[in-house]
Amino acid sequence: MDTVGPAKADLALTGEGADKTQALTYPRIDCRNVSVYYDDKQAVFDVSLAIHDRAVTALIGPSGCGKSTFLRCLNRMNDTIEGAKVTGDIFMEGENINSPDVDPVLLRSRVGMVFQKPNPFPKSIYDNIAYGPRIHGMVDSREDLDAVVEKSLRRAGLWEEVKDRLSQPGTSLSGGQQQRLCIARAIAVRPEVILMDEPCSALDPIATARIEELIDELRKRYCIVIVTHSMQQAARVSQRTAFFHLGNLVEMGDTDQIFTNPRERRTEDYITGRFG
Amino acid sequence: MSKMPDSSLITPKALKHLKKRRAADARFRLYGIAAIVFALSALTLLVIAIGTRAYSATTQYVFQAEIMLDADLVAPEGETSEAEITRNIEGFYTLVRDKLFAEFPEASQSQAARQDLSELVNRLAVLSLARRVADNPSLIGKSLEVRVPLSDDLDLYLKGGSPKDVTVRVGSAGTIETDVEGKARISSTSGLSKVTSTRSLLEEGKAMGSVLLAGGKAVARIDSLSPDAAELTLLTGTFEQLANAPLVAHIIPLPEAERPISDQQIAWAIALKQAGNARQVLHTSLVTHTDSTYPELAGTLAAIVGSLLTMMVTACVAIPMGIFAAVYLEEFAPRNRLTNLIEVNINNLAAVPSIVFGLLGASLLLGTFALPRSAPIVGGLVLALLILPVVIIASRASLRSVPPSIRSGALAVGASRMQAVFHHVLPLAAPGMFTGAILGMARALGETAPLLLIGMVAFVAEVPNSATDEATALPVLIYSWASNAERAWEPMTAAAIVILLSLLVIMNVVVVFLRRRFERRW
Structure with missing residues (x-):
């Protein structure tokens, strides 16, 4: 690691914050000295932070600050990018998921992901949800599968809207519905962690509000990490917030504290709109 | 109209620019349309050119006749197996040729005439008939309506391809004076002057080609022609048939020596067509036959x-x-x-x-x-x-x-x-x-x-x-x-x-x- 800087301070901060602020939660994912390189260019510098269970962690920061790249480390999606290299340790339940022995396919069934642009498969609503459980062999019968589909759609708050047209293509839904379908699709494989990469940036305010409500609901069962451009959204939905800048983790803490009493000058400048 | 202020969007300079831009737009559209029109007309031309050439191949002239399938000829003793019948081209061809000889007895006069008449139908043209009989031997000994393709040159002539002929209706013959055997003289039909003028027009006064006069099943060649009289040589049929039917003159400007078919063969073809023995049918052999050295038999x-x-x-x-x-x-x-x-x-x-x-x-x-x-x-x-x-x-x-x-x-x-x-x-x-x-x-x-x-x-x-x-x-x-x-x-x-x-x-x-x-x- 040739870069030092805020990383050490953040590590101390993370450990500190983790115990003090959220008494009910404990770290689900513990990242230590995570760096990401695209070919020779380093995009994330030595980031260490803890992500708590049954809470929403928001990653904020200006464009190109590495927050999405960091998010993609958590389910090894960076593996699919040519030339991307991730160093450091990411512990989930005591296992280093960044180890070459970990099967990224298995990992991704435990760490679901929702993308910026809704990307339902061009198949029926039913098949969109059923695809994950099918390939993982999680169901034995058609009835089980029906139950999983219904449960997932209910949890994503979409069941009432689509229960009569499950055979219609997922792409025929509205943008907000498509995004909730993608969330249902992620839920269907019973993940422990759900990663959301700017899930509302392609949606209108009403659809955004629905997704935010849904995130708040899902927090009770899952560990959620959300990347967002909107500081208001981070403030509304998250319990913990991490501020990234130029690939570095600048500050991490309880959302209230970050927004009302940031410790770092750069954080304050960003949330007050002085840059970004 | 009030004078425009300087800040107006409509100034002479802006108008000039607008005009230029619109002209450029229109020009560009025109290029596009021109390119499409060119492409479409090239395509149309191609389709028409190929279509018109291919059209005449959609039909084919066949010789059609009732033929008695003589067992001695098509399946002689000891050669009755399917393969042997199929191979017995000679037997079937003899049947067809005999039918032609019966139709045109005048050909039996000389070896050369017999040869000419045989050329109306290619020897190998009976192959599909042979196969048909071989597949169904019960046809042997019975009378069968057969169709065999006429030779490609006659087919082409009958379809109006080559050699080209121009037909002129002559009307009835008027008087026919027969002198020597096979020669005759007709006169005073109004049609003859038409024939003369058409012929001189076609041959530009050189009079090298032939004029055939057809009426009923008879065809005669005009040896010498003047507007009010003509000397005839009978090619097929009888002068009686010629006298009793409306006459049609076939003017063939191409001299006999320069074409693959003789006047006599054309006369037979015309007679066959008149008698209903030469029929234009759908050219199915084009897709049911394999390749052949003879175009009338070839298929794809x-x-x-x-x-x-x-x-x-x-x-x-x-x-x-x-x-x-x-x-x-x-x-x-x-x-x-x-x-x-x-x-x-x-x-x-x-x-x-x-x-x-x-x-x-x-x-x-x-x-x-x-x-x-x-x-x-x-x-x-x-x-x-x-x-x-x-x-x-x-x-x-x-x-x-x-x-x-x-x-x-x-x-x-x-x-x-x-x-x-x-x-x-x-x-x-x-x-x-x-x-x-x-x-x-x-x-x-x-x-x-x-x-x-x-x-x-x-x-x-x-x-x-x-x-x-x-x-x-x-x-x-x-x-x-x-x-x-x-x-x-x-x-x-x-x-x-x-x-x-x-x-x-x-x-x-x-x-x-x-x-x-x-x-x-x-």
Whole structure:
């Protein structure tokens, strides 16, 4: 690691914050000295932070600050990018998921992901949800599968809207519905962690509000990490917030504290709109 | 009108600019329309040119008659097996020829006349009749209505192709004075002056060609012609028949020595047509017969089957290979120098002239691997190599058009890379891939040069049964028909082109259908 800087301070901060602020939660994912390189260019510098269970962690920061790249480390999606290299340790339940022995396919069934642009498969609503459980062999019968589909759609708050047209293509839904379908699709494989990469940036305010409500609901069962451009959204939905800048983790803490009493000058400048 | 202030949008300068821009827009539109009109008219011209040439090959003149299938001739003692009957061309031909001799007794006068009359029907024309009888021996000994194609030259003449004739209605004969046997003199029919003037117009006063006078089943040649009288030589029939029917003069400007058929043969053809023994029928043998050295007997069946067998081999090799190569290169291969080199080479390969692939096939497949010459399997392999780059390029483009978000979505729910590709990307890319594959196949179907080099230009009289039999392909057949000298090949060639084009159109329709039916949007 040739870069030092805020990383050490953040590590101390993370450990500190983790115990003090959220008494009910404990770290689900513990990242230590995570760096990401695209070919020779380093995009994330030595980031260490803890992500708590049954809470929403928001990653904020200006464009190109590495927050999405960091998010993609958590389910090894960076593996699919040519030339991307991730160093450091990411512990989930005591296992280093960044180890070459970990099967990224298995990992991704435990760490679901929702993308910026809704990307339902061009198949029926039913098949969109059923695809994950099918390939993982999680169901034995058609009835089980029906139950999983219904449960997932209910949890994503979409069941009432689509229960009569499950055979219609997922792409025929509205943008907000498509995004909730993608969330249902992620839920269907019973993940422990759900990663959301700017899930509302392609949606209108009403659809955004629905997704935010849904995130708040899902927090009770899952560990959620959300990347967002909107500081208001981070403030509304998250319990913990991490501020990234130029690939570095600048500050991490309880959302209230970050927004009302940031410790770092750069954080304050960003949330007050002085840059970004 | 009030004076515009300086800040107005409508100033003389702005107006000038606007005018210029509108003119440029209009010019550009005009270029576009001109290009499309040009392309469309070229296409129309092509279709019309080929269509009109091929049209005359859609029908064929046949000699049709009731023939008694004499057992002694068609299946003599000891030669009654199916194969022997089929091979007994001579017997069947004798039957047909005898029928012609009975029809035109005047031909029996000399050996030369008999020979001339025999030429009306080709010896091999009875082959399909022989096969029919061989398949159904119970016909032997019975009377059967048979149809055998007339010789190509007569067919061409009767269809108005070559030699050209101009017919003039002469009306009734008036008086016929018969003096010597077979010679006569007619006079005072109003039609004769018309014939004289038409003839002098056609022959520009040189009077080299012939004028035949037909009436009923009789035909006579006009030896000397003046506006009010004509000297006749009877060619077939009787003068009585001539006297009692309305006369038609056939003016043939081309001198007898310069044409493949004599006046006598034309006279017989006209008489046959008058009697209803020469009939214009649908030219089905064009698609049911194999190749022949005689245009009236030739057909495209062997070439169509050869082409289909070749295409089958090509499809079996090029489509799976091309699609899997594309999937590997696009979805799995790392991006490095080697794959870049491969990519550049695939693109270059698509531009290699097809004859080079023919040379490769000749030296490698025929030489090194000793595969059979002229066989669809070799042709198919060569054409597969030829279209492989096209299929790969089209398939890659189609894979690339599947948005990456679909791949990420599949990976994010825990699908492996393989599952993401085979469950999601391939089904979405399939219509585009098949479009590319079928367009490649269409190119292969029309390819001639490589097939020439691997010997698929051989004369093939048997329909190939398997990919290792000797065969030829449609474009090669067109090539060899087009290089034949006889006039009758011209419409045949055009008709074969129409068949090839129809196959191509069908393939393109399939492409359009696949695209419409399976293309999905996201």
